[in-house]
Structure formats: structure tokens, C-alpha cells
Amino acid sequence: MPEPHVFDMATTLIPISEGHYQGQTSPDYANMAGPFGGVTAANLMQSVLLDPRLQGDPVSITVNFCAAVKTGGYTVTNVLKRDGKYIQHWSVELVQQGILAATASVITAQRKAEFSRDQVQKPTVRTLEDSDLPTMRAPLKWLERYDFRFVEGMPDFTGQTGSESQSAKTTQYVADLPPRPLDYLSLTSLSDAFVLRLLLVRPKLVPAGTVSLTTHFIGSRADIAEQGDAHLLGVADATRFHGNFHDQHMQLWSTNGKLLATGTQIVWFKS
Amino acid sequence: MPEPHVFDMATTLIPISEGHYQGQTSPDYANMAGPFGGVTAANLMQSVLLDPRLQGDPVSITVNFCAAVKTGGYTVTNVLKRDGKYIQHWSVELVQQGILAATASVITAQRKAEFSRDQVQKPTVRTLEDSDLPTMRAPLKWLERYDFRFVEGMPDFTGQTGSESQSAKTTQYVADLPPRPLDYLSLTSLSDAFVLRLLLVRPKLVPAGTVSLTTHFIGSRADIAEQGDAHLLGVADATRFHGNFHDQHMQLWSTNGKLLATGTQIVWFKS
Numbered sequence: 001m002p003e004p005h006v007f008d009m010a011t012t013l014i015p016i017s018e019g020h021y022q023g024q025t026s027p028d029y030a031n032m033a034g035p036f037g038g039v040t041a042a043n044l045m046q047s048v049l050l051d052p053r054l055q056g057d058p059v060s061i062t063v064n065f066c067a068a069v070k071t072g073g074y075t076v077t078n079v080l081k082r083d084g085k086y087i088q089h090w091s092v093e094l095v096q097q098g099i100l101a102a103t104a105s106v107i108t109a110q111r112k113a114e115f116s117r118d119q120v121q122k123p124t125v126r127t128l129e130d131s132d133l134p135t136m137r138a139p140l141k142w143l144e145r146y147d148f149r150f151v152e153g154m155p156d157f158t159g160q161t162g163s164e165s166q167s168a169k170t171t172q173y174v175a176d177l178p179p180r181p182l183d184y185l186s187l188t189s190l191s192d193a194f195v196l197r198l199l200l201v202r203p204k205l206v207p208a209g210t211v212s213l214t215t216h217f218i219g220s221r222a223d224i225a226e227q228g229d230a231h232l233l234g235v236a237d238a239t240r241f242h243g244n245f246h247d248q249h250m251q252l253w254s255t256n257g258k259l260l261a262t263g264t265q266i267v268w269f270k271s
Numbered sequence: 272m273p274e275p276h277v278f279d280m281a282t283t284l285i286p287i288s289e290g291h292y293q294g295q296t297s298p299d300y301a302n303m304a305g306p307f308g309g310v311t312a313a314n315l316m317q318s319v320l321l322d323p324r325l326q327g328d329p330v331s332i333t334v335n336f337c338a339a340v341k342t343g344g345y346t347v348t349n350v351l352k353r354d355g356k357y358i359q360h361w362s363v364e365l366v367q368q369g370i371l372a373a374t375a376s377v378i379t380a381q382r383k384a385e386f387s388r389d390q391v392q393k394p395t396v397r398t399l400e401d402s403d404l405p406t407m408r409a410p411l412k413w414l415e416r417y418d419f420r421f422v423e424g425m426p427d428f429t430g431q432t433g434s435e436s437q438s439a440k441t442t443q444y445v446a447d448l449p450p451r452p453l454d455y456l457s458l459t460s461l462s463d464a465f466v467l468r469l470l471l472v473r474p475k476l477v478p479a480g481t482v483s484l485t486t487h488f489i490g491s492r493a494d495i496a497e498q499g500d501a502h503l504l505g506v507a508d509a510t511r512f513h514g515n516f517h518d519q520h521m522q523l524w525s526t527n528g529k530l531l532a533t534g535t536q537i538v539w540f541k542s
Contacts, residue, residue, distance in 0.1 A: 059482065059483075059516055059537055059539075060482065060483045060537045062333040062376065062483070062485060064360055064376050064378065066352060066353035066355075066360045067353060067355070081337060081371055081374060082337035082338060082371055084337075084338070086515070086539065087482060087539060089335055089337045089374070091362075091374065100352055100353055103352060103360065103362065103376060105333065105335050105374060105376065105483070107335065107482055107483055107537070109482075109515065109516070109539065111514035111515050111516065112514065112515060112542055113513060113514045113515075113542075114542030115473065115512060115540070115542050116512060116513045116514070117472060117473075117511070117512045117513075118510075118511050118512075118513075119438075119439045119472075119508065119509050119510050119511060119512070120510045120511070167390075168390045201388060201390070202386065202388075211330065211331065211358060211378055211380075212330075212331045212333070212376070212378055212485075212487075214333060214483075214485045214535060216483075216516075216518045216535065216537045218510065218511045218513055218514075218516065218517075218518055219513070220513060220514045223513075237390065238390050239389075239390050239391045239489065239522070239530055239533055240388070240389050240390060240391070240489040240530045240533075241386060241387060241388045241389075241390070242384060242387045242388075242389075242489055242490070242491060242494075243382035243383065243384045243387070243489075243491045244357070244380065244382050244383060244384075245330055245380070245382065245487075245489065246489075247487045247489055247533050249520070249533070249535075251510065259510055259511045262510055262511075262518050262520070262535065263535070264485060264487065264520075264533065264534070264535050266330055266331045266378070266487045268330075268357065268358060268380065269386070271383055271384075271385030271386050
């Protein structure tokens with residue numbers, strides 16, 4: 001039997017009772033303080049995906065990061081707040097040693113695909129096969145769990161940029177490392193796999209972190225399945241840094257030009 | 272004593288005990304089924320703004336609409352889930368006759384303004400003083416509570432468009448009617464004061480509604496105060512309609528060119 005993928009190990013939840021699970025942080029996805037937020041988000045999503053009451057597929061998740069997750073075990077508890085004809089509303093909490101570390105609201109729905117229209121086109125950029133696309137030298141474990149190829153806006157962790165970038169925009173190809181077929185679980189995590197825009201416009205390390213992360217799953221189950229383990233094209237940007245916060249919005253595109261997910265997060269930073 | 276503004280009446284909550292309030296729907300903000308979602312969002316925000324434990328200003332709100340709000344009374348209950356040094360996390364529920372109609376997570380924070388940078392510019396469009404800007408003839412009560420002046424993408428409620436619009440984008444000036452000085456409460460509601468993008472690209476009335484609404488308050492208290500009762504410039508667009516859902520993102524700009532709020536919502540529609 002092949003060893004499970006590190007991402008699957010990092011998102012393994014053991015069912016205790018209806019809506020109650022036990023999880024464990026993974027050193028493979030360590031961030032500056034605690035695990036990478038994308039994997040925390042995926043743990044919260046996982047509790048819904050594993051739930052026998054689930055009907056349909058994820059449509060939306062909002063994760064609120066309340067306190068740093070520490071190395072070790074935690075419980076994930078979901079409540080099915082509303083079970084409608086088409087749509088289910090879930091509330092999820094991640095608790096560690098009595099401390100609420102993260103909450104999430106998850107919306108799932110039974111989806112058909114009768115009316116479909118794309119309003120935006122996948123950006124035309126250099127291809128993944130372009131061997132000149134740089135990858136990242138990064139001091140954080142979780143960054144090693146993704147293969148990044150930067151079209152523009154590669155973050156600089158050396159602190160040697162000298163001058164601040166004018167643009168907060170990153171366009172990157174990104175895939176799990178080692179490769180893993182895309183699913184809703186990994187897409188949840190990938191939606192947070194852009195470094196904080198603050199690091200681009202102000203390459204000075206100050207305490208900072210995502211406070212709230214919202215992802216909308218625009219792609220269908222079929223769109224996601226056909227992607228396999230190929231790199232997604234991701235675009236992230238910010239509109240305004242002000243009063244200790246900045247926003248950060250993103251899009252994730254499939255190889256076939258389908259928009260799979262859009263999202264926004266709000267990031268706190270110390271001045 | 273002057274009569275209170277209709278918006279203040281529609282967002283009046285009577286404190287019952289810590290975190291518990293009683294509210295009442297307002298016929299002035301009626302939508303197709305139940306009240307305008309923006310006013311429901313403002314009611315949830317109001318419970319936090321009125322709470323004596325609040326320290327700081329709103330940063331983010333995500334509202335999940337679980338069931339139609341019916342005409343009449345409701346309770347709004349908040350829980351301060353996490354009270355940090357800089358940031359507070361609130362969970363709020365609106366319950367009516369034992370039915371959970373809406374949930375929200377609200378993030379508030381103490382904000383200073385040392386590092387500030389704008390990454391995007393206010394769109395250069397026709398001015399509000401341009402008397403050719405059309406306003407909307409609309410069959411819904413809540414639409415009469417805002418003064419809309421359309422730069423582009425005016426929705427057509429007559430069903431006489433004939434052909435579908437290619438663009439899902441609306442650029443509009445918008446202000447409370449009658450005029451009311453802007454604050455976090457009205458900004459919460461204004462963040463939802465764009466009709467569903469579906470109505471632009473597919474002017475055929477089908478059951479549809481916002482399922483989840485996220486707003487980030489990028490502007491500071493001072494930015495909001497200096498706006499007074501002048502019209503905001505709002506821009507809304509969608510990226511993809513697929514599998515019974517579409518996203519809808521928006522920006523709200525002050526007269527002085529400051530980005531006050533950005534947001535995204537996910538909208539369900541019947542095919």
C-alpha cells in the first residue's frame with residue numbers, strides 16, 4: 001500500500017461522534033507560527049466532506065482565524081445549522097486545549113449546470129513550460145509543499161529587494177508537491193497558497209496574518225476532476241493597505257481555462 | 272425631535288440581555304421575499320456595534336442567509352467568540368419563530384493608520400453631476416430607499432431588454448434616500464446594494480438569492496465620517512455563472528477617492 005500523500009495526512013480527521021473529529025497538526029505544513037492557514041481551512045472543510053449528512057458539493061467557505069494553532073492535537077466540531085432543499089449551512093470550530101483557534105461557515109449545495117457563462121477570461125501569460133519561470137527559495141515548510149512557478153510578483157524572503165514593489169499582484173502556477181489530484185479539499189488549501197500581499201509591497205518582516213478567508217467554489221466537481229494533478233494558474237492582488245489591515249483577492253484557474261475558485265481575505269499587520 | 276431615518280428604524284435593536292436583542296422587519300426595505308439582505312446584514316452588525324464589549328471598529332463581516340426572513344419580529348444574538356489584544360471575533364444569529372434565518376461572523380479591531388497604501392485608483396467615470404445618468408424604475412421597496420445613478424450596467428426590470436447583456440458589470444453612484452450620513456451600519460447595507468448580477472446577463476426572473484455575503488471594511492472611521500451623506504461610487508461585477516451559483520464582487524469608493532469597502536457574495540439561482 002502506498003504511503004498517503006502528506007496533504008492527506010495533514011487533513012486526516014478521526015470521527016469521534018456525529019460532527020466531532022480529532023485532528024493533528026502536521027510539521028510538513030508549518031508556517032511562521034502554527035500551521036499554514038490553508039491546511040487549517042482544509043481541516044475545517046474536511047469535517048463537512050466526511051459528514052454523512054452532506055448532500056452536494058462545497059459552494060463557499062469563510063474561515064476566521066481566532067488564535068494561533070499550536071503543534072499537536074485538536075478537535076474539529078461541525079453543526080449543520082440549516083438543511084435546506086438545495087443548500088446546507090454548516091458551522092465549524094477548531095478547538096485546541098480549550099482555546100477556540102478557528103471558526104468556519106461552510107455552504108454546500110446540490111448543483112446542476114444548465115445555465116453557464118464565463119464573464120472573465122483566463123489571463124494570457126507565459127506558459128508553465130517556460131523554463132525561465134522562477135520558483136521560490138523560502139524559509140517556511142509549507143512553501144515546500146507547493147510547486148510555485150512565478151509569472152510575476154515573486155515574493156522576496158531575502159529582504160534584499162531594496163525598494164518596495166509598486167504592485168501587490170502575483171501571477172503564479174501552483175500545484176501540490178508531490179503531485180496530487182485536485183479535489184475540493186486541496187482547492188480549499190490552494191485558495192490560501194499566496195503569500196501575504198504585504199510581503200510584496202513592504203518587504204520588512206512585521207507580525208501579520210490572515211484574519212478571515214473566504215473562498216467561493218465556482219467550478220463544478222467535473223471541472224475539478226478533469227484538472228488532475230496539473231498546475232493551477234493563480235492570481236492574487238490587494239486593493240488597499242490601511243489601518244493595520246489589507247484585503248487580498250484571488251482567482252484560481254484550471255489548465256482548460258475554467259475559473260475554479262475566487263476569494264478574498266483580510267489580513268492584519270502590525271505597523 | 273425629528274423622526275428617525277427609515278434606515279435607523281429598520282436597524283433598531285432593543286437590548287434584552289448581554290448579546291441578546293429584539294428586532295423587527297421594516298416594510299420600507301422589503302425585497303422580493305423578505306427584507307433586503309443588506310438591511311439584514313446591518314441588523315447583525317448592529318448587535319455588535321451596540322455591544323458594550325466592543326473595542327474598535329468593524330473589519331469584516333460574512334453573512335450567511337439560511338432562510339427567508341418573514342415580516343415581523345426576530346431575535347439577534349451575538350457571542351464574543353474570541354477577545355484578543357487587537358482583534359475581536361463575533362458570531363451572530365438571527366432567529367425568527369424558532370427558525371435560524373441568518374448567521375454572521377464579524378471581526379472588529381483596534382486600528383491605527385501608520386502604513387497606508389492604495390493599490391488601485393478610483394475609476395474615472397462620468398460625474399454624479401452629469402444629468403444624463405439614468406436612475407432606476409424598480410418594483411421593489413428597498414430600491415426606493417437608495418438613490419441610484421447608473422454610469423453603466425443599469426438593471427432592467429421591465430423584461431424588455433430583448434437580448435442578454437454581455438457584461439455583468441455595474442458602475443453606480445448610490446446614497447441612502449433620504450440622505451443619511453455614512454457610518455459602518457449603512458456601509459454594511461450598501462455593500463449589498465447592487466442587484467444580483469444574474470439580472471443583468473439573463474433578464475428572466477427565476478428564483479435566486481444571495482447565500483453568503485462578505486464585506487471587508489478597508490476604510491477607516493475617519494474615511495467614513497468625512498463622506499457625510501454624499502453618494503458613494505460602487506462597482507460590481509461577476510466572474511462566472513455555473514452550477515446554479517455565481518459570484519459577485521464589489522468595491523465602494525468615497526467622493527475623495529478612498530476605497531471604503533470591498534466584498535464578494537455567492538448567489539444561488541434556479542436554472
